[in-house]
Amino acid sequence: MNRTRPARGAAPRHDDRRRSFPQVAPREAPDGRFAATWWGNAWVEALEDAALDPARLARGKAYARRGHVDAITVTPGRVVAYVHGSRPRPYRTEIRMRTLGDDGWEEFLDRATARPDHIAALLDKDVPHSLEAVAGLLPAPGDLVPDCSCPDDGYPCKHAAALCYQAARLLDEDPFVLFLMRGRGEQELLAELTRRNAARTAAETAAAPPPTPTVPARTALDAATVAGLPPLPAPLPLPDRPGRPAVFPPDPAAPDPLALDLLATEAAARAHAFLITGLDPVAALTPWQDAVRLAAAHPGSGLTASTRALYRDLAHALDRTPTDLARAVAAWRQGGAEGLAVLEEAWDPPAGPFDRARPALLAAGLPAFRPWRNRLSGRSLQLRLGRDGLWYGYESDADREDWWPRGHPGPDPVDTLDGLLGR
Known part of the structure; x- marks a missing residue:
């Protein structure tokens, strides 16, 4: 059978759906938990909630702390490592899980590109809490299936438990490991996020104005024809915003x-x-x-x-x-x-518009907002009064102080909030 082989000297092809990690140094969070992030702890909780023997979990955690877990390899639906036990030869241990289906990835991508703070968080190796609602993204009890070459038939054995605890450390450092476990590589996801973000930007961009009629410079400067030219047209109206430059293709001989x-x-x-x-x-x-x-x-x-x-x-x-x-x-x-x-900047506005804002919001049937300096805060929406007299809208995941600007400022707090709510 003829097989296509890479050319001699060619760089190896990158496999976006297979990542190997060197031995991870164990480290507990300051509060005593093994993972430091909420999604890393969701992984640990899925393991611990399904375990049949707490003693094996304790031994597995001790194995993880003592560095018994070798390099870890992650592919869609599978986490594999060799774990050292009481015998000289390490055991091959793996954790299997279901990958996320196409509908689940569509939901994830739609949620991730819905708000700029979600994209920024993912680029900063953080997972917004709102993505927790994507069905099948985070492991549930019974979703992690351990397997080990050791003779122990515990569920899980201490070697599989140790691998799970160390895998939580990988998730802490890079949430894209979780996405790979669920079936999509980092570059694959970033490419799709880029495409959707570009499509969203293009859809929101106003149509370009028609081209402006021109006169050749040679004709305009020819003294023989200047007298016969019509008067210059009136200056064009100023555009609302500066135009975008042309697209500059990369060229090794040209500037960046x-x-x-x-x-x-x-x-x-x-x-x-x-x-x-x-x-x-x-x-x-x-x-x-x-x-x-x-x-x-x-x-x-x-x-x-x-x-x-x-x-x-x-x-x-x-x-x-x-x-x-x-x-x-x-x-x-x-x-x-x-x-x-x-x-x-938070500041103390004088009596007037700020004091009238809360009664106006209540009269419009909107929830009560907590005042603090120039800010009115709800569970997931916030209004801030600027020194220019305009109200600026902000949004956060419910009950989190992670406010991001959203919408357009306006003089009326009710109108600004209606704009955030899409009313």
């Missing part, structure tokens, strides 16, 4: 396409501001404000390799995290410099 895009975007934005105000919008900005402005001028939410690098480099230069930058970018896109100030 992202740098070219940033330069062109910067020139368009500053020219637009000069036309409208006659002022330089950059001169008075702090380095952090300017970094946020630069990132906000770039389309997307940091999903492609170039924009992930941009977010990472800008955040690192100012001792911030990519999530800090993504949140600030959302605020800038919501209200510019004032929107960023609303995100970062």
Whole structure:
């Protein structure tokens, strides 16, 4: 049988659905739990809730702490490692689980791309709590099926328990390991998130205006024909926003396409501001404000390799995290410099509009909101009064203080909140 072989000297093909991890150093969370993240603890709870013998779990946890679990290999539906026991030869141990079906992945991708903070969290190796609702993503009791080459028929044996506890450490460090266990590789997921984010951005972008009639420069400057030319047309109306630059394809002999895009975007934005105000919008900005402005001028939410690098480099230069930058970018896109100030500054507004906001919300049949300084907070929605007199909407997962800017600011708190609720 003829088989196609890779060319001699060719780089090995990357398998996005198979990852191997060196021996993981054990570490318990400060509160005594073996995992530090909520999804890592969900994995541990699924193991412990289904275990038939707590003593085997305790021995398995001790094995994990003493480093008895060798390198771990993860493929869809399977986690495999050699675990050292009382005999010289280690045992081959594995944990099997169901992979997520196409409908489940559709639900996951829809939820992940619904809000920019979800995308930013995933890029920062965090899993938003709202993704917990995706059926079949997190393991349930009985969902993890252990198997081991040792003679112990416990469910699980101490070797399988040790592997489970160490796998929780992998999940803490990289949630994409959980997604691989459920059937999708990291690059595969990032590519699909990028595609959906680009489609969403394209759908929200207004249609381009028709091309403007032009006159060849040679004709316009020809003295023989100038007298016969019609008068110049009236200046075009100022656009609502600066235009987007052309797409710069990568070329080894040319500058970095992202740098070219940033330069062109910067020139368009500053020219637009000069036309409208006659002022330089950059001169008075702090380095952090300017970094946020630069990132906000770039389309997307940091999903492609170039924009992930941009977010990472800008955040690192100012001792911030990519999530800090993504949140600030959302605020800038919501209200510019004032929107960023609303995100970062709490202040005490004078009596007046703020005091009238709560009765107005109650009269509109909306839930009661807790006041604190210039903020009114509910379980998952929040309003912030800016110094410009506008109300800015924020959203968080229920009962979590993880607020992200959303919607458009407005002078009426009821209208702003209705916009968040889609009413």
